[in-house]
Amino acid sequence: MEENSTDQPSEQPESEQRTVTRRRLLAGAAVAAGGAIGARATRALGAQSGPDPTKVPGARPATVGSRSPHETPEKLLSGSAGGSSRTPLQELHGIVTPADLHFERHHHGIPEIDPANYRLLIHGMVDRPTVFTLDELKRFPEVSQLFFVECSGNGGGAFRGDPRPDQSPQSMDGLLSTSEWSGVSLATLFEEVGVHSDATWFLAEGSDAAVMSRSIPIEKAWEDAMIAYGQNGEAIRPSQGYPARLLNPGWEGNSSVKWVRRLELSDRPFMFRDETSRYTDPLPEGKARIFSFVLDAKSIITYPTYPARLENTGFVEIAGYAWTGRGLVDRVDVSTDGGATWHEAELQQPVLPKCTTRFRYGWEWDGEPAHLMSRAVDETGYVQPTTAELRDVRGPGTRYHYNSIRGWRIAADGTIGFTPS
Amino acid sequence: MEENSTDQPSEQPESEQRTVTRRRLLAGAAVAAGGAIGARATRALGAQSGPDPTKVPGARPATVGSRSPHETPEKLLSGSAGGSSRTPLQELHGIVTPADLHFERHHHGIPEIDPANYRLLIHGMVDRPTVFTLDELKRFPEVSQLFFVECSGNGGGAFRGDPRPDQSPQSMDGLLSTSEWSGVSLATLFEEVGVHSDATWFLAEGSDAAVMSRSIPIEKAWEDAMIAYGQNGEAIRPSQGYPARLLNPGWEGNSSVKWVRRLELSDRPFMFRDETSRYTDPLPEGKARIFSFVLDAKSIITYPTYPARLENTGFVEIAGYAWTGRGLVDRVDVSTDGGATWHEAELQQPVLPKCTTRFRYGWEWDGEPAHLMSRAVDETGYVQPTTAELRDVRGPGTRYHYNSIRGWRIAADGTIGFTPS
Numbered sequence: 001m002e003e004n005s006t007d008q009p010s011e012q013p014e015s016e017q018r019t020v021t022r023r024r025l026l027a028g029a030a031v032a033a034g035g036a037i038g039a040r041a042t043r044a045l046g047a048q049s050g051p052d053p054t055k056v057p058g059a060r061p062a063t064v065g066s067r068s069p070h071e072t073p074e075k076l077l078s079g080s081a082g083g084s085s086r087t088p089l090q091e092l093h094g095i096v097t098p099a100d101l102h103f104e105r106h107h108h109g110i111p112e113i114d115p116a117n118y119r120l121l122i123h124g125m126v127d128r129p130t131v132f133t134l135d136e137l138k139r140f141p142e143v144s145q146l147f148f149v150e151c152s153g154n155g156g157g158a159f160r161g162d163p164r165p166d167q168s169p170q171s172m173d174g175l176l177s178t179s180e181w182s183g184v185s186l187a188t189l190f191e192e193v194g195v196h197s198d199a200t201w202f203l204a205e206g207s208d209a210a211v212m213s214r215s216i217p218i219e220k221a222w223e224d225a226m227i228a229y230g231q232n233g234e235a236i237r238p239s240q241g242y243p244a245r246l247l248n249p250g251w252e253g254n255s256s257v258k259w260v261r262r263l264e265l266s267d268r269p270f271m272f273r274d275e276t277s278r279y280t281d282p283l284p285e286g287k288a289r290i291f292s293f294v295l296d297a298k299s300i301i302t303y304p305t306y307p308a309r310l311e312n313t314g315f316v317e318i319a320g321y322a323w324t325g326r327g328l329v330d331r332v333d334v335s336t337d338g339g340a341t342w343h344e345a346e347l348q349q350p351v352l353p354k355c356t357t358r359f360r361y362g363w364e365w366d367g368e369p370a371h372l373m374s375r376a377v378d379e380t381g382y383v384q385p386t387t388a389e390l391r392d393v394r395g396p397g398t399r400y401h402y403n404s405i406r407g408w409r410i411a412a413d414g415t416i417g418f419t420p421s
Numbered sequence: 422m423e424e425n426s427t428d429q430p431s432e433q434p435e436s437e438q439r440t441v442t443r444r445r446l447l448a449g450a451a452v453a454a455g456g457a458i459g460a461r462a463t464r465a466l467g468a469q470s471g472p473d474p475t476k477v478p479g480a481r482p483a484t485v486g487s488r489s490p491h492e493t494p495e496k497l498l499s500g501s502a503g504g505s506s507r508t509p510l511q512e513l514h515g516i517v518t519p520a521d522l523h524f525e526r527h528h529h530g531i532p533e534i535d536p537a538n539y540r541l542l543i544h545g546m547v548d549r550p551t552v553f554t555l556d557e558l559k560r561f562p563e564v565s566q567l568f569f570v571e572c573s574g575n576g577g578g579a580f581r582g583d584p585r586p587d588q589s590p591q592s593m594d595g596l597l598s599t600s601e602w603s604g605v606s607l608a609t610l611f612e613e614v615g616v617h618s619d620a621t622w623f624l625a626e627g628s629d630a631a632v633m634s635r636s637i638p639i640e641k642a643w644e645d646a647m648i649a650y651g652q653n654g655e656a657i658r659p660s661q662g663y664p665a666r667l668l669n670p671g672w673e674g675n676s677s678v679k680w681v682r683r684l685e686l687s688d689r690p691f692m693f694r695d696e697t698s699r700y701t702d703p704l705p706e707g708k709a710r711i712f713s714f715v716l717d718a719k720s721i722i723t724y725p726t727y728p729a730r731l732e733n734t735g736f737v738e739i740a741g742y743a744w745t746g747r748g749l750v751d752r753v754d755v756s757t758d759g760g761a762t763w764h765e766a767e768l769q770q771p772v773l774p775k776c777t778t779r780f781r782y783g784w785e786w787d788g789e790p791a792h793l794m795s796r797a798v799d800e801t802g803y804v805q806p807t808t809a810e811l812r813d814v815r816g817p818g819t820r821y822h823y824n825s826i827r828g829w830r831i832a833a834d835g836t837i838g839f840t841p842s
Contacts, residue, residue: 050538053628053680058530061506061660063495065521068663070536071656074484085482093603093651094565096517100486101655109479115491117471141738141783144515144769182514207474230514232653234522235492239482242489259474317562348565350771362562 073101076170082106082210084151085239086174089321090302095146095348095356097177099232104239105151105175107274108210111259115243120227124202124265127194134229134243137184140192143226144182145249146355148323150295151175152252152279155402158420159387165409165417169302169320172406172418176321178356179240181247182230186221190265195221199265203272204246204257214255214279215269215291216248224249224354227260250325250354251293252400254279284395295325297384298403299332299359299376310414313367318345321356324378328352331377332359338371338407339386339421345374370410373421387420494522497591503527503631505572506660507595510742511723516567516769516777518598520653525660526572526596528695529631532680536664541648545623545686548615555650555664558605561613564647565603566670567776569744571716572596573673573700576823579841580808586830586838590723590741593827593839597742599777600661602668603651607642611686616642620686624693625667625678635676635700636690636712637669645670645775648681671746671775672714673821675700705816716746718805719824720753720780720797731835734788739766742777745799749773752798753780759792759828760807760842766795791831794842808841 067073075085085104087097104110115134123129154175157163163172199218206212216225228247229236236242241258248255254274269275269291280290299322304310318336322329328351333342348358359374376384385393387404405421488494496506505526508518525531536555544550575596578584584593620639627633637646649668650657657663662679669676675695690696690712701711720743725731739757743750749772754763769779780795797805806814808825826842 050535053532053534054630054632056532057630058503058527058532059659060500060530061496061498061504061525061527063498063506065496065523065525065658065660068534068536068656068659071663073655075482075486077482077484079481082479083482085484092654093563094601094654096601096654098520098653098655102486104482104486106479106482109481111474111477111479113474113489114471115489139736139738141781142514142740144779180515180517209475209478211475232519233513233515233517234494234519235489237486238480238489239486242492315560317560319563350773352771358565360562 075101075103076174082108084175086170087177089169089174089176089300090305090308092302095178095321095358096232097179099179099234099237099240102177102179102231102237102240103151103175105253106208106210107212108208110238111208112238113207113243113259118243120244120261120263122189122193122263122265125196125199125267126265127196130193132189137227137229137244140184140188142182143185144180144230146178146180146352147247147249148176148178148354148356149247149253149256150323152254152295152400153402155406156399158406158418159390159398159402159404163418163420165419166306167418168306169300173300175253176323176356179231180233181226181228183226183228183244183247186225186227186246189227190221195265198267201266201269203262203264203266203270204255204260205262205264206257207259207261212254212257213270213272213274214257215272215275216246216255217291218265220248220251220293248293250295250327252279252295255293279400281394281400282397292401295323296401296403297324297326297329297376297378297382298322299374299384300406301334301372301374301408304372304410304416305408306416306418308416310365310410310416313365316363316365318361318363318372320359320374322359322374322376323354323356324376324382325354326378326380326382327354328379329357329376330379332357333375333377334359334361335373335375336363336370339373339405342375365410367412369412371419372408372410373405375405496522496524497595503529505596507591508598510590510595510597510721511726511729513723516599516742516779517653518600520600520655520658520661523598523600523652523658523661524572524596526674527629527631528633529629531659532629533659534628534664534680539664541665541682541684543610543614543684543686546617546620546688547686548617549613551614553610558648558650558665561605561609563603564606565601565651567599567601567773568668568670569597569599569775569777570668570674570677571744573675573716573821574823576827577820579827579839580811580819580823580825584839584841586840587727588839589727590721594721596674597744597777600652601654602647602649604647604649604665604668607646607648607667610648611642616686619688622687622690624683624685624687624691625676625681626683626685627678628680628682633675633678634691634693634695635678636693636696637667637676638712639686641669641672641714669714671716671748673700673716676714700821702815702821703818713822716744717822717824718745718747718750718797718799718803719743720795720805721827722755722793722795722829725793725831725837726829727837727839729837731786731831731837734786737784737786739782739784739793741780741795743768743780743795743797744775744777745797745803746775747799747801747803748775749800750778750797751800753778754796754798755780755782756794756796757784757791760794760826763796786831788833790833792840793829793831794826796826
């Protein structure tokens with residue numbers, strides 16, 4: 001044991017040190033403490049308060065690791081129609097969502113599937129109708145890529161009525177998560193079965209109790225759709241479609257049919273209840289849009305937001321996620337005065353297509369009330385709209401694709417409340 | 422319920438169908454089955470065998486998800502000196518390692534730390550010795566990036582003696598994992614405390630029972646070292662340094678001191694036991710190299726490898742990981758004839774610096790004995806050496822940085838065994 005590792009932790013109150021440190025952190029200014037602290041004292045300060053962990057043997061490794069008992073991230077549950085669970089966005093760092101915190105939205109719960117019994121049938125307008133086992137799917141060339149998945153109804157609470165201020169990024173927009181997805185590209189499978197040149201759509205049917213079924217334009221298969229069996233390195237979790245799901249990068253989550261068991265090639269869409277009674281957006285004047293798959297550019301601030309509170313004035317890093325189903329996020333602007341002025345945020349590199357992008361903007365809070373907003377611009381030039389702009393285009397009755405700008409009001413006491421833009 | 426979702430699964434044996442399908446998968450050839458199968462029969466084939474999951478309501482979402490009971494990935498434990506656990510590389514997809522499967526290597530076990538008691542002291546040759554709480558560290562600008570971490574002793578079994586063929590990528594090289602790490606860059610903290618211009622090294626001291634201590638050249642702080650508190654979106658796990666660790670991207674894992682509690686700036690290295698009695702590489706003629714931090718380019722095939730067995734001839738995707746502490750992997754070559762000929766593998770995009778890169782190479786196995794190898798080349802032009810080449814340079818007594826080419830012998834019966842290059 002080295003000499004300078006055996007110092008006992010200081011039991012002295014550190015209040016003065018702590019105050020000084022906190023002030024410096026905020027102001028970025030020097031303090032006078034430096035020269036006055038001796039080497040031994042500074043070492044003691046470096047030890048944690050409470051029991052000294054260096055004095056007891058540590059725990060052994062485990063075959064599967066665990067979280068610290070001090071860390072208990074949880075998804076927020078909702079009970080309607082097969083249920084949903086929302087990712088605690090305001091607690092996360094970076095872009096990857098841990099698999100056990102990935103949001104869920106089911107239409108009749110999570111089926112229990114033995115992978116040995118799993119089959120995927122591809123038939124209809126193909127030369128060779130084929131049934132694939134899971135092992136057979138895994139023998140094809142594998143593709144892996146980081147993609148976001150977002151429920152098409154995510155954020156509806158920001159659009160409808162007068163949303164309560166005591167809402168978090170999780171409760172408002174938690175039907176969003178990002179994973180590295182692995183599987184076989186649908187193009188590979190469609191070449192294998194010999195899809196007919198006049199096939200224009202395919203049906204994707206799930207093996208859940210709702211038999212979730214969607215019609216997908218065949219172009220998506222040639223572009224980047226995949227049958228995914230891997231998520232963040234491991235097998236997909238049951239709640240994400242184990243053992244295999246369709247994944248349509250950048251499209252509304254519902255189209256990425258989980259527990260997929262059947263793909264039928266056709267020359268027209270199938271008009272299932274999940275694309276007529278649901279997942280069709282009512283528009284003004286009695287019109288509606290259907291097969292509105294692509295998710296437009298959106299961004300949300302995740303810090304500082306409810307339920308956090310700013311304890312001090314000074315430096316605050318405003319951070320959040322931006323994403324677009326059309327490819328790359330080009331820019332994110334942040335406002336601290338309700339949209340009167342905008343500042344370009346820093347984007348975490350690398351910016352990846354159809355993936356969440358972290359944005360960060362360093363701000364000095366002066367203690368006055370503030371109104372934070374973020375606005376994403378994607379590579380097509382599309383600009384995330386205000387709620388009023390979105391309402392103008394879609395009308396008040398629209399039920400999906402709520403990508404308007406979100407706001408957060410900071411009060412002089414540091415408390416924070418949600419507000420629509 | 423749609424009409425075509427209520428078909429009962431076929432109870433008929435599918436052996437002929439299965440055989441046909443498997444043959445086509447391997448040969449990529451058409452089968453005659455197509456026209457003979459009616460629509461209803463093909464739909465029935467699409468349903469899984471066994472109980473029909475569409476007939477029972479599914480499970481509700483949970484606040485924290487779980488793995489399928491059919492998926493039980495585990496790390497391989499070893500009991501020496503604080504213990505280690507190895508990542509099941511041959512079971513993973515893509516590049517992300519699930520946090521609970523991240524390898525471990527401890528010198529005196531895992532300390533239990535209450536984050537409220539956590540302190541990081543930075544002192545020595547600085548203007549402002551400072552103690553940071555965890556909350557204070559989190560108020561600085563955050564950085565996030567995907568990096569690999571590899572133990573410097575990883576793969577020693579391939580270098581020493583005559584390794585047994587019944588070894589897997591996990592047992593041989595499982596002290597390797599990849600995460601998205603989040604935290605504050607050391608450059609930010611060093612600017613905050615006013616590091617003296619003549620400081621050239623810093624000590625990093627852990628709060629584990631071994632008080633793991635390493636001397637780090639200060640250039641690493643200015644380049645990309647960070648104090649990490651986030652891993653794959655969530656808080657770092659206790660086994661990875663909770664609540665905060667040093668992370669030196671691309672350097673031997675031991676230098677990325679876990680549970681870091683103290684950084685001391687100096688104008689010379691500290692010569693601790695963990696860099697003299699350990700982590701110094703004996704070289705030929707009584708010489709040794711010390712402070713050999715950077716991990717040279719390396720690659721390993723993860724499929725097909727022991728304990729898998731090739732069941733059929735035909736298409737096999739050879740896949741694995743490549744990485745280099747010097748930045749980007751430039752190329753990976755694969756040989757199936759023991760190094761006589763080499764073929765360039767496809768690299769999964771985006772290739773990220775100091776991160777694992779997936780490589781894949783499509784191969785047709787003809788059923789004859791084969792000898793697989795992979796060879797990484799990094800952006801500096803460094804070529805992963807054979808074991809003989811590495812032994813020539815380092816001598817037989819070297820104890821770290823075992824990056825030589827690994828081999829896998831495939832027998833005519835499809836069984837696979839490890840072999841050094």
